[in-house]
Amino acid sequence: MRRLREAIEGLDVGVLVNNAGVNKPGALYLHEVEVESLMRMVRVNLQALTEVTAAVLPGMVQRRRAPSYVAVFSKNLYVEYKSKGIDVQCQVPFYVETNMVSSAAKNSLFPLFVVGPDACGRAAVRWIGHGPLCVPNLVHQLQWWAAAFLPEILGDTYRLALHLHQRAIFRMLRSSRAHPQGSGGSSVHKFY
Template sequence: MAAVSLWLVVLGSIGALYVVANCFRVLRYLSLCLRQPKDLRRRYGSWAVITGPTSGLGRSMAVELARAGLNLVLVGRDRAKLQDVSEKIARCHGVQTKAVVFDLSLVSTPEGDEAMRRLRDAVEGLDVGVLVNNAGVAKPGALYLHEAEVGSLMRIVRVNLQALTEVTAAVLPGMVERGRGAVVNIGSGSAVAMPSFPLYSVYAATKRYVAAFSKSLYVEYKSNGIDVQCQAPFLVETNMVSSAVKSSFYAQFVVTPDACARAAVRWIGHGRLCVPSLAHQVQWWFAGLVPGVIHDAYRLAKNLQQREMFRVLRSARAPKSHPQADEDDKVVVYNKQ
């Protein structure tokens, strides 16, 4: 009887410590919301590089960084969309912009090597203080591994893992030379808060790489004045997330890109791992309360529902190919008049 009582005391103590730790996390988040955000331009430098800036969270983060006074190097695959975003940001926020056409799914190919050279040329001599590795691929999703095309799976790996690594390696040397900078890698709540994410195994695995990569770089470069951070949002209303997926979540937990970007920019430089949105923080807290085996069963059931919805959608429409970038005029500079 005494042994049982002892175990109850131990388990109760562990539970209490867990609740206290999560309360401190919430308090830390609230304290950040109340404090003044960092002056990113003064702290890190006058330019920011951001990948995937033409839609969704990337576009919203580009606008927020411009609002903070940073000039932008925008890296994406669609030249027309890059030009449109560049001109609008330059006109509305009075900053300089450069657009570098780079299909990140071609990384480690001759075309990708040439695009990487153009990116290095574009940032040469610039005071690049912030790098945001935002570009990411989640599709195909809600599939067993044997059901997906290997080429599509490897595209996830190239964009989410290889391209992120190569772009970081291209920008970091300048930060080291100047002794300051911030690298923000966009991860995923599916990788840092959940024990598994079945039917999205390759996507979740690449995002776990992003988290581990960021943690190690944080330790490596902190003494050089460089802050490396993995930001792990949960569900954001972007093109990566289908209406079928969004409909399976409570609306208050699906954050708009603008709201997520505002929180994300405030978090830059505050820790090596963060979940910027308060709504996503709540999800993270609740996810930690659920035993892994229960979570695995629930997540598999939900993602199997998505698999069936996607099967119906795929049968109703033909796959669309993504536009290819033009070979000319790969780097364009825009300045507000």
């Protein structure tokens, strides 16, 4: 945080994109995860977001500019700072082709549901300044719209099935790394 504050000192920061996140170890039940792994996710996904925003926001208030952020925090910032001429927006993409999702999991999703990072980035830039919450990509907007009509239990069931599928893939990958072919272990298919 000290290095960040030094790096932004004197800079006219107009946009903050909180885009860091980890999901390792992914697709596990809570009782299967080491506490330190969970705390690392909390430190990156929640604590770091808050610290970075707190470090950058004072200068933005002076210059009347603010960051995009996660949903509830963004909405609160939007309400609190709108009167100061600061626009805060939370962008909600769905599946983006990144390293946070394994190749096997990406391939198991309906291909039209997954957007490439460049397309997602271009759509995100076009939506800056258009309200406190947006789903910038058309493919993701359609998913958001469809999800609004589904009973919550169906959405929950789908997400659980998807995560359990990813969990099975990750377990198979871990097993194949622990027992590579030719080391006396059984043959395991590798996913890339």
